[in-house]
Amino acid sequence: MPEIYRVLLGAYGRQGWWPVTPRGKKRPEYSCPKRPSSRESLEIAVGAILTQNTSWSNVERAVENLNRTGFFCRPFSFPDALLKKTIRPSGYYNQKAVYVRNFLDVVKKDFGGDIKRLFAVEGGRLRRILLDVKGIGPETADSIILYAARKPVFVIDAYTMRIMRRAGLLSGSAGYERARAFFETSLPRSVGIYSEYHALLVRQGKEYCHKKNPLCAACPLFGKSMCPGVRRGQ
Ligand code: SF4
Structure with missing residues (x-):
């Protein structure tokens, strides 16, 4: 496991996840601060909700709209109708606006509107709180915990x-929790490594390990004998 991480890091370099909007700009960039501000944490959490079932390029357009309309300065009073319109590029915008509002309601009602107070909660409890929010599943919850709350999951x-x-x-029958446990027991418990490794695996999936016709012959893991590859047509 650490070997695969090292090979991918050598092949692709640091990925700078999670993309956030730098001060004075409108579009997210791959230069995530190690200690996100409250505004940046909120942007990451909202981005994690919006990226469900769509590509990041669509989310970028939605986040850009959110920046332009000042959503992150007044999230709790931002009108729902405007929220739907603003996040339209991310797809499923009616549903996602409800999910974002559900998340904000928890921050407002249970943590006094202070996202830092929510993210100060111990990791396991924070995960349970997020999973109780309708519209937040394990992948979204863990993205928020890792990249916005900066806790190791x-x-x-x-x-x-x-x-x-x-x-x-991993066996074909392994589900989300087994896969998560596999990584967390095979690696040093580190926010830095978890953040980078996840981003590198996404890059690897996009560049070489396609669902259909993966590019095994050129893949950095195949060349280092870390993966047997897939025969064409499999
Ligand atoms: S060798 Fe092929 S199957 Fe294995 S990780 Fe690379 S692209 Fe994917």
């Missing part, structure tokens, strides 16, 4: 499952 996504199964490190 490994994020599992479809790319990670595919790569690990093909590399023979």
